[in-house]
Amino acid sequence: MDIDAFRRQAHGMVDWMAEYLETVERYPVRAQVVPGEIAARLPTAPPAGPEPMERIFADFQADILPGITHWQHPSFFAFFPANASPPSVLAEMLTATLGANCMLWQTSPAGTELETRMMEWLGRMIGLPDGFYGVIQDTASSASLCALLTARERATGWRANEAGLGALGAEGVRLAAYVSEEAHSSIEKDAMIAGYGREGLRKIAAGDDFAMRVDALEQAVAADLAAGITPACVVATLGTTGVGGMDPLRPIAELCRRHGIFLHVDAAWAGSALILPEHRGMIDGVELADSFVFNPHKWLFTNFDCSAHFVRDPEALTRTLSVTPLYLQSRETGQVIDYRDWGVPLGRRFRALKLWFVIRAYGVEKLKTMIADHIAWAGELSEQIAAAPDFELMAPLSLGLVNFRYHPAGRDDESALDALNQRLLEQLNDSGRLYLTQNRVKGRYAIRFSIGQTATTRAHVQRAWGVIREAAAASG
Amino acid sequence: MDIDAFRRQAHGMVDWMAEYLETVERYPVRAQVVPGEIAARLPTAPPAGPEPMERIFADFQADILPGITHWQHPSFFAFFPANASPPSVLAEMLTATLGANCMLWQTSPAGTELETRMMEWLGRMIGLPDGFYGVIQDTASSASLCALLTARERATGWRANEAGLGALGAEGVRLAAYVSEEAHSSIEKDAMIAGYGREGLRKIAAGDDFAMRVDALEQAVAADLAAGITPACVVATLGTTGVGGMDPLRPIAELCRRHGIFLHVDAAWAGSALILPEHRGMIDGVELADSFVFNPHKWLFTNFDCSAHFVRDPEALTRTLSVTPLYLQSRETGQVIDYRDWGVPLGRRFRALKLWFVIRAYGVEKLKTMIADHIAWAGELSEQIAAAPDFELMAPLSLGLVNFRYHPAGRDDESALDALNQRLLEQLNDSGRLYLTQNRVKGRYAIRFSIGQTATTRAHVQRAWGVIREAAAASG
Structure with missing residues (x-):
């Protein structure tokens, strides 16, 4: 493909883009295809x-687009x-x-220095105290893996990578990590990868507020210490995936400091809300943490992948x-940041x-x-659900996240309600x-309503609520 | 930014792109800035x-572009x-x-089914035998990590993730992995992450041909077995980073089969050359391997990141x-591929x-x-270097990769030659x-010349050779 053809095709694609x-609303949100339907169209x-690119692009529209969620x-x-x-x-195009x-400063000095500066901007924007240094990872899964690995090294006197x-296990070294039972599954996956094992990951009970119970964490740490196991890492979650629970950061951080435990904070989704000072209560104590991750690719209008x-x-x-x-190596090695060493x-x-x-x-x-x-729209929706006679909230509103279920009067069999809501x-x-x-x-089965897309307006949320009520009523 | 503004800006960017x-040759290849120079321009x-986007785009050209390699x-x-x-x-734009x-089939059925089909296409294109199933990873580092993890699980009876x-170490379980001393550093990093440790990674001696010595591998495996250590994984490299060495796949694969060792093949760079049947000798034996990776983002004209x-x-x-x-979970879980489980x-x-x-x-x-x-251009260059009186090849040509040094007649002090070539x-x-x-x-210090960029022509290679000769002659 020569450059003239590229220019012509790219202009055509821009018009399509x-x-x-402008018209994305005309598509069904979730692809309406069955397994194998798209594959059957592909040679x-x-x-x-x-x-010719014309044909490829036409096939994209005819054969791929129907399979896009x-x-x-x-x-x-x-x-x-x-x-x-x-x-x-636009930036992704460039x-x-x-x-x-x-990978190295030398292979893209502007890439490296802009990354450092953007991470400084983000840190300021979310109210992170001074003393943190940033890197962009692909996902929070990867950032949390880095945290568990760093913790592993620190807890073993920098011997795990080597030996x-x-x-180390043969010498009697045993490591444990701690996370709320409400935390994201990626932490469990990371703990497996990093060699803690599922059995080395303590899933700490959450309270009625879906937040990690600090007393339970304290007990788990004490039990491990008594058993000769080294508490290496705590992962605190701000904004759990299910209901948006917030682990109490300061007491957790103080506990970690007391015991010399590495503290990683996973605020993958909720972190973007920290640009609003009124939501910064959740990071009270973060100055005591060792690492912190949030995803601009979730809720800060930045294409996946971009995890801060x-x-x-x-x-x-x-x-x-x-x-x-x-x-x-480059002649700048040691004098510049080579971000390849950060992930x-x-x-x-x-x-x-x-x-x-x-x-x-x-x-x-x-x-x-x-x-x-x-x-605000999530708040309004949450109030409407709470006020609706046949619906109930299943957890308190958390930022843009609402959990609810349909619960028609008089139908109180829990299994039947689970099934009813699943069908709905x-x-x-x-x-x-x-x-x-x-x-x-x-x-109990709940329906999870998460607000945060760029093109979403109050009207879309309200229309969705109308659709839900109608469908629920019709479901009998 | 409204959609009309986006359309206008995107058209402007397409013209710039x-x-x-068309004119990328006018820029210096490696950015000519010093550390901190770009950062100093960024608020x-x-x-x-x-x-306004006009200003942002102007700043991109004025402040970022000079720092781009x-x-x-x-x-x-x-x-x-x-x-x-x-x-x-064009595809990245879409x-x-x-x-x-x-992440799930349901969150993008076309993404999943096209990925499966493209991996089938690639498998056919490179002559991979039937019976392999593909997934796109970000990098070969990540693919090799997956291999070392799978090997770890298999070698421990699927207990490592759990316990x-x-x-397991306390029970006496010890794992080892094996790789050529010429292999890429990512394997060492992966072995650290996966908990084998540097000490659990055996760097097997390479022969004069820069290929892993099978006799040395056999000895290392035997020594580990004798010591009660479980050989879990061999990583064979096709196209080592330094000189493009090719580990002898069939004897390594046969050894792995004999001992039940997981065999991963890292052909990150050289794999693309397999689309040429005349280069398929290197994968003789691959039907015995457990996994295989190569990077279309290296040498198959596909934007980073795309590792097969x-x-x-x-x-x-x-x-x-x-x-x-x-x-x-989705209602299709178990009936479709959810690629999140593959990485x-x-x-x-x-x-x-x-x-x-x-x-x-x-x-x-x-x-x-x-x-x-x-x-072919690398072959021509390699012959020219071999024939040039003041230059010498430091390793045999491997595909598009040439290692050489400047070696003026009569100057045979090795340290001086190292320094001379470093300056050059x-x-x-x-x-x-x-x-x-x-x-x-x-x-010994060598200069490494790797040919494979999309816009490179024979003339660029020849011009580079001229520049090298001139600079060498001028360096005295």
């Missing part, structure tokens, strides 16, 4: 000769948001064109992750650019307004008019 | 109010290539606009990596689209020609006219 963003063998749809209320935005898409690998955990990972001691992180053969993969996309575009194009005040709106959710998602996620709250 | 790709605080420059001969292409950039998260490596990871037993991989809370991070970009665009836009025959050209390399890279990487080959 703009139209898509089993690659073409020997070139195909539209995450940027304003009625996407499932999971957590992954809200992109026009400035972010990033793809430059095709730079930001291996099996050899802050650490107090970068040297501990790089000591854990750095391996430097000659071909990865698992070697290669790194130029992800700072989209943050720069988003933050500047909106400005901090507008970003605040957009997130405050999401939270499937029916709603099958309608294509909105997309929600199932949950269990204290053992 | 086309011009950039330390984010703006409160919105800034131009990976898509035709005279980029450093590291390994990361060759993007116009069709790939991917960014859709903003879909391909943790420390507990094939496994023989997907159930072993997902058993190793799957953790499924209710909020990540470390939960969230996943829609990376299959760019492969579809690239393979169709070029067609397999054209892709073969492009890679065959790179290899710095001088060449400082010129901005080309970009090369340093290496050490059997202890």
